[in-house]
Amino acid sequence: MSLTLASNPPLRLHWHWAWLTPLVLFMAVMAGTSIGETSIPMDTIFKVLANQLWGAGYAVDRIDAGIVWNYRLSRAILAGCCGAGLALAGVVLQALLRNPLADPFLMGISAGASTGAVAVTIAGLGAGAVTLSLGAFAGAGLAFGLVVLLAHAAGSGTGGGRGTQAAGAIILAGIAGSQLFNALTAFIIARSASAEQARGIMFWLMGNLSGVRWDDVRLGLPAAFAGLLVCLWHRRALDAFTFGADSAASLGIPVRRVRGMLIASMALVTAVMVSMVGAIGFVGLVIPHAMRFIVGSRHTRLVPASALAGAVFLIGADIISRIIVPGQVLPIGVVTALVGAPAFAVILIRGSRVR
Amino acid sequence: MRLSADHIDWTVHGHRLLDGVSLAVEPGETFGLIGPNGSGKTTLLRVLAGLRKPKRGRVLIDDHPMYAMPQRDIARTIAFVEQQAETLDRIVVREAVALGRTPFLTALQPWSEHDDAIVSRALHDVGMAHLAERLWHTLSGGERQRVHIARALAQQPRILLLDEPTNHLDIRHQLSILQLVRQLPVTVVIALHDLNQAMGCDRIGVMDGGRLVDLGEPEQVLSAERLYRTFGVQVDFLVDPADRRPVMRFRNAL
Ligand SMILES: Nc1ncnc2c1ncn2[C@@H]1O[C@H](COP(=O)(O)OP(=O)(O)O)[C@@H](O)[C@H]1O
Numbered sequence A: 001m002s003l004t005l006a007s008n009p010p011l012r013l014h015w016h017w018a019w020l021t022p023l024v025l026f027m028a029v030m031a032g033t034s035i036g037e038t039s040i041p042m043d044t045i046f047k048v049l050a051n052q053l054w055g056a057g058y059a060v061d062r063i064d065a066g067i068v069w070n071y072r073l074s075r076a077i078l079a080g081c082c083g084a085g086l087a088l089a090g091v092v093l094q095a096l097l098r099n100p101l102a103d104p105f106l107m108g109i110s111a112g113a114s115t116g117a118v119a120v121t122i123a124g125l126g127a128g129a130v131t132l133s134l135g136a137f138a139g140a141g142l143a144f145g146l147v148v149l150l151a152h153a154a155g156s157g158t159g160g161g162r163g164t165q166a167a168g169a170i171i172l173a174g175i176a177g178s179q180l181f182n183a184l185t186a187f188i189i190a191r192s193a194s195a196e197q198a199r200g201i202m203f204w205l206m207g208n209l210s211g212v213r214w215d216d217v218r219l220g221l222p223a224a225f226a227g228l229l230v231c232l233w234h235r236r237a238l239d240a241f242t243f244g245a246d247s248a249a250s251l252g253i254p255v256r257r258v259r260g261m262l263i264a265s266m267a268l269v270t271a272v273m274v275s276m277v278g279a280i281g282f283v284g285l286v287i288p289h290a291m292r293f294i295v296g297s298r299h300t301r302l303v304p305a306s307a308l309a310g311a312v313f314l315i316g317a318d319i320i321s322r323i324i325v326p327g328q329v330l331p332i333g334v335v336t337a338l339v340g341a342p343a344f345a346v347i348l349i350r351g352s353r354v355r
Numbered sequence B: 001m002r003l004s005a006d007h008i009d010w011t012v013h014g015h016r017l018l019d020g021v022s023l024a025v026e027p028g029e030t031f032g033l034i035g036p037n038g039s040g041k042t043t044l045l046r047v048l049a050g051l052r053k054p055k056r057g058r059v060l061i062d063d064h065p066m067y068a069m070p071q072r073d074i075a076r077t078i079a080f081v082e083q084q085a086e087t088l089d090r091i092v093v094r095e096a097v098a099l100g101r102t103p104f105l106t107a108l109q110p111w112s113e114h115d116d117a118i119v120s121r122a123l124h125d126v127g128m129a130h131l132a133e134r135l136w137h138t139l140s141g142g143e144r145q146r147v148h149i150a151r152a153l154a155q156q157p158r159i160l161l162l163d164e165p166t167n168h169l170d171i172r173h174q175l176s177i178l179q180l181v182r183q184l185p186v187t188v189v190i191a192l193h194d195l196n197q198a199m200g201c202d203r204i205g206v207m208d209g210g211r212l213v214d215l216g217e218p219e220q221v222l223s224a225e226r227l228y229r230t231f232g233v234q235v236d237f238l239v240d241p242a243d244r245r246p247v248m249r250f251r252n253a254l
């Protein structure tokens, strides 16, 4: 019998596609910068970029230049970072916990972030010295820490701490932690928020990119890249979890250490993103599944594909959130859900036919 | 390589699932593990594979205690075929087998032709080469089992642990897998529930209630008395006219 030797080696990065990545990202960011309430032509954008980056000195309308550089460009780049970061967190959690419903907010991060945000803005914690972002980040960290402690306590009682029970314990602890922090948020809002404040918080929770400046990009871009590098570095470990944690261990993965490190770093990436732009749902759940249908479930390809798709998806969602209702900006989370849910349905149906 | 267990205890929730198990499997030997359901075969194999840390006692690979070895070094030496391991991932057979190369690859070391050749060889050895591009969830139980075995072979282990590997296989593949395993120049520990198949091992150990109650060559261990005491069945020994070797036939104990 002939051995089908390497006709289609399944585990290589297809580098001849890699050049598309910067191109697609660049086009998405350009679209995000150009499209909006006032649309700005491409040549203006390029001139502003040239002026800012190497002082080309083109004559550009001051207002246009301000919109491009100070608002839209930073916003589009951060949207891309958030999309990539959240999608990667989803890939990792789904792979490690062997649960298709796992998403970046599973570990109580969005619930904790919202508690932190309302504690700062409504309950007045920190007496004005603490920003909303910092409060949200602290809340996310606190919630994550609590969930980890709970998962640890629940997982260590079941004997096989690294086995499937541990994954189950993490998911249950995440649910418990999220419920607790959601209740705290509701409590604070009910106690002391005005209707106006409550609406503001709602808006923030559904994701809001309108306040984004370059400072945020300086945090979000390294976070997204660090997340991508961590995932790529551990791509084979993520693959090794295909048949569960025990199988990963028998393939030489130090399961506890690798799983702990990956979950913690993805939690950090998620917390950074959420503290800047709120808890944008759907990206982390849907993008990884969509990409599995397209590039397969091996992480050598799934990781870069999900990061790219997450970035493009969120930049697109941000554009839609700005233009769909004239004169009004929708929370981006609404758009990700409205666009994402039907898209996901189509992928599921077509995917089942391909089988 | 020599694999030995030294007075191993393993407990969970106060239940002692392994109780002072000691054995030594010599290099190249095929060691059969038999015992009724729930007697601790799977638990013992997991401890031997380094997936569970014994509460007392230790496992040695040659003379190295396993607890001092990094997980990756263990995986380069020992491959373990679990009784059942499933996935919902959409992966093809070849990708599942390729996982066996994990302990030999690092983040910076790319997949090579050499790895491809090993994977193809492993697929061929278990008779799955023609299904290399099939999706996992379209395989039958026996085909999945053979893929798991191929994955273990792709690890090129010097010690191979198999937990009831013939369970879902048709008779032809049962025989060919057993023959393959016996021919491999590696140390093998194999849990079996077909006692006639266990006859083909070099030595066998009998587990009962978490203890290793007997250990030796198949003809000595598989006595009528042992089978009555451990499995609660009557046995008659017939003689295979082809090779004059004993064949067991079982009846309910009176
Ligand atoms: N994690 C666990 N918690 C409690 N009991 C267990 C656990 N794992 C195995 N057991 C029990 O230990 C006994 C031995 O199991 P096992 O080693 O799988 O037996 P075998 O493979 O010989 O059928 C069984 O009674 C089983 O129910």
Ligand SMILES: [Mg+2]
Binding pocket: B041, B042, B043, B083, B163
């Ligand atoms: Mg068993």
